[in-house]
Amino acid sequence: MAIDSDVCSIIVSAFQTATCLIVPIASTKFNRKTLLYISCIGISFSTGLMSLYFNVQTLHNYQWLALLSLISYVIFYNCGAGPLPWVILGELYPAKVKSIGTSTSNCIYWIVQFVLSYLFDEIDLGIWFSIFCISCLITVAFIWKFVLETKGKTLQEIQRTLEGKHVS
Numbered sequence: 001m002a003i004d005s006d007v008c009s010i011i012v013s014a015f016q017t018a019t020c021l022i023v024p025i026a027s028t029k030f031n032r033k034t035l036l037y038i039s040c041i042g043i044s045f046s047t048g049l050m051s052l053y054f055n056v057q058t059l060h061n062y063q064w065l066a067l068l069s070l071i072s073y074v075i076f077y078n079c080g081a082g083p084l085p086w087v088i089l090g091e092l093y094p095a096k097v098k099s100i101g102t103s104t105s106n107c108i109y110w111i112v113q114f115v116l117s118y119l120f121d122e123i124d125l126g127i128w129f130s131i132f133c134i135s136c137l138i139t140v141a142f143i144w145k146f147v148l149e150t151k152g153k154t155l156q157e158i159q160r161t162l163e164g165k166h167v168s
Contacts, residue, residue, distance in 0.1 A: 002063060003063050003064065003067060005151055008067050008070075011067065011071065012032075012070050012071060012074060014068070015071050015074045015075060015080070016074045016078070019074060019075050019078040019079070020077040020078055021041060023035065023077075023078065023080065023082075023083045023084065025077060025149070026079060027084075031149050031151045032080075032084055032087070032088060032147075032150060032151050033143060033144075033147055033149050034081045035079060035080040035084060036081065036084055036085075036147065037080075037140060037141050037143060037144075038076070038079060038080060039076050039077065039079050039080025039081040039082075039084070039138075040076075040080070040081055040136045040137075040139045040140045040143065041076075041136075041140060042072065042073075042075070042076025042079070042135075043073060043076045043077055043081055043132075043136045044133050044136035044137050044140070045072065045076075046069050046072040046073035046076060047069075047073065047129045047130075047132040047133040047136065048130075048133040049065065049068070049069040049072070050066060050069040050073075050125075050129040050135055051126050051129035051130040051132075052065075053065050053066050053069060054124070054125045054126035054129060055126035055130070075091070081139075086148065088148075088150055089102060090102065091150045091155065091158055092148070092150075092158065092162065094159055095155075112141050148161060148162070
């Protein structure tokens with residue numbers, strides 16, 4: 001059964017709109033690292049599913065699989081990986097370098113986004129989604145090893161932790 005692309009766009013957009021409220025609600029119950037774990041593992045699953053869709057020819061008959069992948073990606077992205085890095089970013093830089101650090105991080109983010117967008121048509125979609133899947137799994141390890149939990153901590157406590165001083 002073929003699904004009209006306009007209908008798919010409406011469905012994905014509806015999920016995008018509906019799930020943008022997940023983080024404000026979930027962040028009151030869960031810490032940020034947990035939300036990032038769930039988000040990145042879910043995104044990895046979604047992009048892995050999309051990679052399978054593009055790499056396994058027989059799956060092209062199941063357009064709903066691509067739609068399901070996009071919907072799950074939107075849900076998992078909105079539950080952590082989309083909004084939370086910007087929240088954490090604002091908490092990690094000391095006040096004296098916060099503006100330059102945040103600006104530099106934003107510039108790097110947008111440059112990488114531009115390069116990915118520019119190269120997107122140059123590489124097979126199955127390969128792209130495989131790369132995204134693997135990079136999300138690497139991100140889970142990065143979060144586990146390097147990301148601090150900042151929920152409920154003051155800026156001074158976060159800065160002391162980053163400096164290696166014990167917070168009592």
